[in-house]
Amino acid sequence: MFTTRPTLQGTHGMVSSTHWLASQSAMAVLEDGGNAFDAAVAAGFVLHVVEPHLNGPAGEVPIILAPAGGEPTVLCGQGPAPAGATIDHYTALGLDLVPGTGPLAAAVPGAFDAWMVLLRDHGTKRLAEVLRYAIGYAEHGHPAVERIGETVETVRELFETEWTTSAELYLPDGKAPAAGRLLTNPALAATWRRLVAEAEAAGPGRETQIEAARRVWREGFIAEELADAAARPAMDSSGHRNAGTMTGDDLAAFEATYEPPVRHFWNGWTVCKAGPWSQGPVLLQQLALLPYGLSEADLGTPDFLHLLIEGGKLAMADREAWYGDAADVPLTELLSRPYNDERRALIGEQASYELRPGRPGGRTPRLSKQALAAVARAASGAAGPAAGPGGGEPTVGGGDLGLGLGGRAAGEPAVDRDGVTRGDTCHLDVVDRWGNMVAATPSGGWLQSNPVIPALGFPLGTRLQMTWLDPGLPNSLTPGRRPRTTLTPSLALRGDTPVMAFGTPGGDQQDQWSTHFFLGVALRAPVRSGLDLQGAIDAPNWHQESFPGSFHPRAMTAGRVVVESRVGEPALAELRRRGHDVVVGDPWSEGRLCAVARDPETGVLLAAANPRGAQGYAVGR
Numbered sequence: 001m002f003t004t005r006p007t008l009q010g011t012h013g014m015v016s017s018t019h020w021l022a023s024q025s026a027m028a029v030l031e032d033g034g035n036a037f038d039a040a041v042a043a044g045f046v047l048h049v050v051e052p053h054l055n056g057p058a059g060e061v062p063i064i065l066a067p068a069g070g071e072p073t074v075l076c077g078q079g080p081a082p083a084g085a086t087i088d089h090y091t092a093l094g095l096d097l098v099p100g101t102g103p104l105a106a107a108v109p110g111a112f113d114a115w116m117v118l119l120r121d122h123g124t125k126r127l128a129e130v131l132r133y134a135i136g137y138a139e140h141g142h143p144a145v146e147r148i149g150e151t152v153e154t155v156r157e158l159f160e161t162e163w164t165t166s167a168e169l170y171l172p173d174g175k176a177p178a179a180g181r182l183l184t185n186p187a188l189a190a191t192w193r194r195l196v197a198e199a200e201a202a203g204p205g206r207e208t209q210i211e212a213a214r215r216v217w218r219e220g221f222i223a224e225e226l227a228d229a230a231a232r233p234a235m236d237s238s239g240h241r242n243a244g245t246m247t248g249d250d251l252a253a254f255e256a257t258y259e260p261p262v263r264h265f266w267n268g269w270t271v272c273k274a275g276p277w278s279q280g281p282v283l284l285q286q287l288a289l290l291p292y293g294l295s296e297a298d299l300g301t302p303d304f305l306h307l308l309i310e311g312g313k314l315a316m317a318d319r320e321a322w323y324g325d326a327a328d329v330p331l332t333e334l335l336s337r338p339y340n341d342e343r344r345a346l347i348g349e350q351a352s353y354e355l356r357p358g359r360p361g362g363r364t365p366r367l368s369k370q371a372l373a374a375v376a377r378a379a380s381g382a383a384g385p386a387a388g389p390g391g392g393e394p395t396v397g398g399g400d401l402g403l404g405l406g407g408r409a410a411g412e413p414a415v416d417r418d419g420v421t422r423g424d425t426c427h428l429d430v431v432d433r434w435g436n437m438v439a440a441t442p443s444g445g446w447l448q449s450n451p452v453i454p455a456l457g458f459p460l461g462t463r464l465q466m467t468w469l470d471p472g473l474p475n476s477l478t479p480g481r482r483p484r485t486t487l488t489p490s491l492a493l494r495g496d497t498p499v500m501a502f503g504t505p506g507g508d509q510q511d512q513w514s515t516h517f518f519l520g521v522a523l524r525a526p527v528r529s530g531l532d533l534q535g536a537i538d539a540p541n542w543h544q545e546s547f548p549g550s551f552h553p554r555a556m557t558a559g560r561v562v563v564e565s566r567v568g569e570p571a572l573a574e575l576r577r578r579g580h581d582v583v584v585g586d587p588w589s590e591g592r593l594c595a596v597a598r599d600p601e602t603g604v605l606l607a608a609a610n611p612r613g614a615q616g617y618a619v620g621r
Helices: 020-031 036-050 087-092 111-122 127-140 146-154 156-161 164-170 186-201 206-219 221-231 248-253 281-288 302-322 337-344 369-380 507-522 533-538 569-577
Strands: 008-010 013-017 061-066 073-077 257-259 262-266 269-273 428-432 437-440 490-494 497-503 542-544 560-564 581-585 594-598 605-609 617-620
Touching: 008 013, 008 617, 013 020, 013 036, 013 594, 013 605, 020 036, 020 127, 020 428, 020 617, 036 061, 036 111, 036 127, 036 186, 036 428, 036 437, 061 111, 061 490, 061 497, 073 111, 111 206, 127 186, 127 206, 146 156, 156 164, 186 206, 186 221, 206 221, 206 248, 221 248, 262 281, 269 281, 269 507, 281 302, 281 337, 281 507, 302 507, 302 542, 302 569, 428 497, 428 594, 428 605, 437 490, 437 497, 490 507, 497 507, 507 533, 507 542, 533 594, 533 605, 560 569, 569 581, 594 617
Parallel strands: 560 581
Antiparallel strands: 008 605, 013 428, 013 617, 061 073, 061 437, 073 257, 262 269, 269 490, 428 437, 490 497, 497 594, 542 560, 594 605, 605 617
16 A cells, blocks of 8 residues: 555664654664663653643653563553642632633643653663753754644734733744744753752762652742742633642642553454543453454445444443543443443444443443533534534634634644644654663643743643533542543553554544554554554544543534545445545544554564654654
8 A cells, every 4th residue: 555654664773753853862862872761751851842832841641661571551640630629619610611721720740750750760861861852952942843833823812911921932022933943942941951950969870860850840949830830820711810729739749650551452462551541441442342353455444434433432432421530440341342242233334423321330321511411412413612623632723712702612732623633742652672662642731721931931731621520420520630631652562572552642533543553553464574554654544523522612523524535435425325424634634643663573673653744753773
């Protein structure tokens, strides 16, 4: 099949990420003798600098890692709701949803500590060695990608009238960053230089310095600035100026934690995902719903598309009813053969326009009032409030500046219904010559989430918008509990051996696109005696929106399927015949996948990256 570029092959190391500078920075670490985990940390901090509209240091990152010869592990960099983030506090403000922007939406930042724990426990490099790439790009500049300026323009009025500290950084002299022009962030460079200096003052040991940096973030000058920013009222998507709930005590209490991944065996593969505090098990449920006997000949056929679309609806309905950190999620039942045999029988010849969560173990599903309202609006065909993208990450398009005044909703960058990517998040994968492998999906704390903290050079995040203000739900806003994130890296094994790390930005679309990619690899014949990573990434992609979105204002569009035009008219006609509400997007508009792999028999390493948006890049040798 046609591919835009080859699947890279080599033996030293491979990196794939959503920005070429992050990929090359990670490769520089590998060339300097570092391992995959050192390289991932360096790339993660570079992504904060070069994709500030998609992630930042005060965001979050789930990481799946597989040390050579060791067991796959999840490292959770998703911070919880602060102690003061109670449902009563938000409803007393007249809110029925957590705002999509502003301090009220800020969870405890989790990304920084997760990167530090990864470096401490699995890396070999010193803090200064992995941060020097991000410091260099922040201090001396990097050529801005087009999306940064486009994002800033969508929130120009908000920056100029309310979030003036953001305007100082991103609208100097009233001009948004122009594509290809050098963009600097002196405050961020100074923050990391001071962090390194204080860490090195703690002692000569590598781990001593990393632990000191963690303390600076949680209890030192950075923590003080973060807590002050949270306490400062700022305009948010409710149209009011609200202060947040996060305090210094919340910051001091958080530590990134390890946990075993959720696993599912499918057709000789074992796929590992983060737990149901993420949406990760949705990918596993989609695999469990598939019938036996699929082959390469099925890829891209109308029957295959219909099967995955309808299976995805069932899996996402279960996510809505059962996933969340505030509940004991019945994962064993959700992934069991009897349950999925029963659920598979619901997939008929025609497209479903219903939200149909299952009853694992005989339990009765319960949905939030907002989800039920979204379902009712979708069933009636009414355009509910802000019926913009039903899926995707915060939108950066539209004319209401994220203030809830009638245009697109605020939140994470979104995939529009026409398939055009307005923005999303980041992803990176690394494998090294020793066989260490890591996948990470950093996000949150983007420039349009909260006002820039001038002393630090970055804003707070907004992940609490993913929780509900109805009590008693798996994903209800609960102090000390993690909001259910859409961030969802993946790791796949053959037998007991890690073989492939992959993932994509895209909010609610992530585990749709990742499922399509995985099946494209698992069912497709090898090329050059290796996995056809690039072919699976380049294959025409799609997503469906028949579920309440995770981002404010939590809309859904029942029956809606956004399909790249490359799927072809015969398949599109057949989907329409089966009742799908088909929207045809641009030919290269769905997904931003990255992947690396290692052949356990030969030791050959592979990598590929998404050509869509002309920004993701794989490197290696």
